[in-house]
Amino acid sequence: MDYFKPSEMKTIMHSKRANMYYLEYCRILVNGGRVEFAAEAGRKINYYNIPIANTTVILLGNGTSITQAAVRDLAKAGVLIGFCGGGGVPLFSAMEQDTDIVWFCPQSEYRPTQYLQQWAGFWYDPARRLKAANIFQTARTAMIRKHWSKLAKDPENCFDHNDRQLEQVLDIFEKNIDVCADTENLLLEEARLTKNLYRLTAKAVEYGSFERAKRGEGGDSANRFLDHGNYLAYGLAATAAWVLGLPHGFSVLHGKTRRGGLVFDIADIVKDALIMPNAFISAMRGDTEQQFRQSCIDALVQAEALDTMIDTVKLASIEASRAEA
Known part of the structure; x- marks a missing residue:
């Protein structure tokens, strides 16, 4: 054959x-x-x-x-x-x-090299690495604003989030990351943001009290759906890094002692905007794993999530490379 x-x-x-x-x-x-x-x-x-x-x-x-x-x-x-x-x-x-x-990952040696060269050029400088991380976080908040608003307008979702509270949380986060001196402080701010978003999402669907379980420990349906959906985002993030020729170990925020840190960085651009609300909506509807998975895939495709990831990584690569050392 x-x-x-x-x-x-x-x-x-x-x-x-x-x-x-x-x-x-x-x-x-x-x-x-x-x-x-x-x-x-x-x-x-x-x-x-x-x-x-x-x-x-x-x-x-x-x-x-x-x-x-x-x-x-x-x-x-x-x-x-x-x-x-x-x-x-x-x-x-x-x-x-x-x-x-x-x-x-497919083993092709003929992928673009310009982004790897730019990434390697700034990655060893903590200040410029922090700039790249801030670009990721800014894209993250933009996605949340855009897609939470769309979800709220669809009556089938029953996603009645408080616009004013969301804007307050996002505004405080954006102001704080602008003055973060290093990635450790940025990680603290990111943890606060995520905790607040869980609270707002649970309230938007009237889920009741919610506490995020550690990965792999199961727990309630919202936790299980979050684990499931996040790995869809990780798959797209790994794709984005591979397409641009960036090794997964060149993270700018997460897991600098683990090989896959850049995948987590890129996935965060869409996780809170698309996976988190769908996890709670599906939990309240009593969806099966298959129904939730399909809703996440539909959301990722309609939002052009992979496009957004690739464009954000390109922007971070260019802007951090241009920043003063």
């Missing part, structure tokens, strides 16, 4: 791709030159095509297997592959800690 070449496949920019897949209890393989997943239906086995040229991330959950040929073709198409536990929430890994997801 003749295998396709990357040049033979219509190229779709990663930021314009539509699909993220979570697969479980199936086998991913190459069948007739196409990447498909095979799922049992009684005595039959059904085959479903995966449009790899229009796919960003594939999460492989419980009971999945994948062939070497499928991994090769997914890599050629630039698709990130992650192994996770049930419902999209990672419970194990092959190379990291037990609660971390593993992203297998």
